[in-house]
Amino acid sequence: MIAEETLLDELRRPETLDKAFEVLVNTYKERLYWHIRRIVLNHDDSDDVLQNTFIKVYKNINGFKGESQLYSWMYRIATNESLTFLKKKSNKMGISDAELQDRMVSNLQADVYFDGDEIQIKLQEAIARLPEKQKLVFNMKYFQEMKYEEISGILHTSVGGLKASYHLAVKKLEAFLKED
Amino acid sequence: MKKTNNKKDFKVPEGYFEGFTDKLMERIKTSNGDQKNLMLPKSDGFKVPDTYFEGLHSKIQSKLKEDETKVIPLNPWRKQLYYAAASVAIVVLLTIAVQFNQSPELTFESLANSDIEDYFEQTDLGFSTYEIAEVIPVDDLEVSDILEYQFKDENIIDYLDDDIDNIEELNLLDND
Known part of the structure; x- marks a missing residue:
């Protein structure tokens, strides 16, 4: 490269x-x-x-x-x-922004470029409910496997703050998935 | 320093130390695995059309060219008209700026409390009240940070005299 x-x-x-x-x-x-x-x-x-x-x-x-x-x-x-x-x-x-997020997630089921199962749709529903910063941090850390230092350079947030956001996001997502 | 237990006052199950490392490593592996997998799915189910990425650069190039051709060159007489309009606008702006400059410079102190409160209410800080409460140490807070009104001792004594029937019921502890 x-x-x-x-x-x-x-x-x-x-x-x-x-x-x-x-x-x-x-x-x-x-x-x-x-x-x-x-x-x-x-x-x-x-x-x-x-x-x-x-x-x-x-x-x-x-x-x-x-x-x-x-x-x-x-x-x-x-x-x-x-x-x-x-x-x-x-x-x-x-x-509202929240309404748009809900619609975006419900449109996923009809999306030809999404083949997620029930649990993956539920995960998207849960992510949609996170505050913006936690959503970004979770996606970057969990799915893109970026380092906190890299995320910190992009979002201009301290590594400590990012760790707290990620931890809270995971806790909320797990709690949401455990429901029902 | 002796590393072995020569006095033999305690016993361990036979073969305990032989299998200890393996058992420990197995446990570390399992708990790491648990932590990594959590209970969230690792993939999110999103797909892209086949060959989408192959054609992307040329799509962006043609969009850039499209943008360039959209630029309309200014005619000379039009240019002069724009210069004249710009000069008038500058004169007007300068006049306004000079007038505004006479007002004192804005500082943090000059911000109204309501503006600061509005900012926190309108801006999404990404944390709920409970989450903020988790990270703010309670020990550093005084009652006066939360309550605007300062109670005087005599007010408190008056209140206790008038409104409390049995002071023992308050179950006060003398902490001093």
């Missing part, structure tokens, strides 16, 4: 931008896709948000100061794009 500094350098030079951008997309597309998918749940929406994320990266790469790692910056853009997308969607439909 190409070193981040080299890639960044090539992204900033107009003559190498397009080639480097292709490398960037191919390196991070899957990781960013799954990050977005677990927030917006539906494949078509994830595709839109992922494309917008990369377009933002392309257009703003010269504004990236290098204060954090490139992938943290892209994850932050992907997170913001996903949350903004959901906010716009709920505003457009005239419903």
Whole structure:
């Protein structure tokens, strides 16, 4: 894999931008896709948000100061794009964020790109009820198996705070799954 | 320091130490497994269409090109019109800014308590009240942090005199 500094350098030079951008997309597309998918749940929406994320990266790469790692910056853009997308969607439909989350989960059963069983649907219902931060931390830690240090660089939260959020999220999810 | 039990005043079941390491390792393995698996499913059931990732880069490239062609170049006379409008806007903004600058600088103290309370009510901190209560040490809190009104000793004595029939029922302990 190409070193981040080299890639960044090539992204900033107009003559190498397009080639480097292709490398960037191919390196991070899957990781960013799954990050977005677990927030917006539906494949078509994830595709839109992922494309917008990369377009933002392309257009703003010269504004990236290098204060954090490139992938943290892209994850932050992907997170913001996903949350903004959901906010716009709920505003457009005239419903609350919680209502939108409920609808998104109930739509999963009819989604051709979801083949989860009963327990996996219940897990999504439980995740939908978590506060936003706990939801992000849980998905990043549990499904994407990211390190707390990496999550900390993306969400700008201390490792201690993240551990507390993850612990609380797991406790709530287990309690929800134990019901009935 | 002697490591063996030479005096033999206690006994252990035969073969206890031989199997100890295996038993311990087995237990560690099991408890790690429990902790990792929890009771949550490891996969979430999401799928992507076949070959979705292969075509992604070209899709993004064509979207970027589409964005570029959408840019409408400004005509010279239009440009001048925009410059004129921008100059007027700058003059208006500067006038307003100068007037506003005469007001004192905003500090944390100048924020109304209601604004701060509103911020906490409106912002999703990601923790419930009970969760916050779990992490805030009670020992560091004084009653005055919660209650705005400070009771004077004579008020308390008056209250006890007037409203409490039998002071023994309060079951007060002298902690001092």
